[in-house]
Amino acid sequence: MQESADSPRRRCFGCGDANPEGLGIEFRVEGRRVSGGFEARQAHQGYPGVAHGGIAAAAIDEAMGWAMYAAGAWAMTARLEVRYRRPLPLGQPLEVSAEVVRSRGRWLEAVGRLRVDGGPLVAEGKGLFIRLPAKEARRMEEFYLAGRA
Numbered sequence: 077m078q079e080s081a082d083s084p085r086r087r088c089f090g091c092g093d094a095n096p097e098g099l100g101i102e103f104r105v106e107g108r109r110v111s112g113g114f115e116a117r118q119a120h121q122g123y124p125g126v127a128h129g130g131i132a133a134a135a136i137d138e139a140m141g142w143a144m145y146a147a148g149a150w151a152m153t154a155r156l157e158v159r160y161r162r163p164l165p166l167g168q169p170l171e172v173s174a175e176v177v178r179s180r181g182r183w184l185e186a187v188g189r190l191r192v193d194g195g196p197l198v199a200e201g202k203g204l205f206i207r208l209p210a211k212e213a214r215r216m217e218e219f220y221l222a223g224r225a
Contacts, residue, residue: 084219090138099135101172103142110142111173113193116166127164129199136188136201139174143186144205147176150213151184151205158201169193182207 086094091101091112097119103112114135122128137156144151164170174188184205190198208216 088138090134091142099131099138101135101138103139105142105146108143108146109173109175110139110146111171112139112142113169113171115169116164118166121166123163125166127166129158129160129164132160132164132190132199133158133201135170135172135190136174136199137203139172139188139190140186140201140203140205143174143176143188144184147179147184149176149179149184149205150208150216152208153203154183154206155204156201157203158199160199161197164190164198165192170198 086092089095089098091103092098093100099114101112101114103110116127116131120127120131133156136158137153141151141153169192170190171193172188172190174186176184176186178185184207186203186205188201188203190200192198207213
């Protein structure tokens with residue numbers, strides 16, 4: 077399925093390809109696990125040559141959100157905990173991955189990892205997500221799948 081040029085998902089900060097300030101992560105769904113690649117750019121800088129820590133948190137949160145989708149759930153972040161292992165370099169290929177590790181009714185737990193592609197772990201996180209009520213889940217599905225041809 078191709079997305080139309082006006083699909084609102086294309087403007088997502090984490091995964092949209094039409095958001096010039098976003099991360100532009102291209103995700104692959106592999107069963108209940110997701111992974112994707114991106115590069116932190118100069119616009120994401122914190123200290124010179126290093127991305128702001130919020131970029132790592134956003135990438136991990138986005139991956140965990142995609143893991144919810146892969147697990148068949150429409151859910152939103154209720155809590156996010158990130159452990160930073162090393163500075164996030166600018167201009168290098170990065171790989172982010174996540175998976176749902178526990179489902180408890182309305183609550184789901186996920187873990188995510190961000191690393192330099194083929195290299196060391198940069199950050200890892202865990203999140204608690206809450207399923208959207210059925211009516212809201214349908215609305216979000218319509219919103220995010222709008223414009224599919």
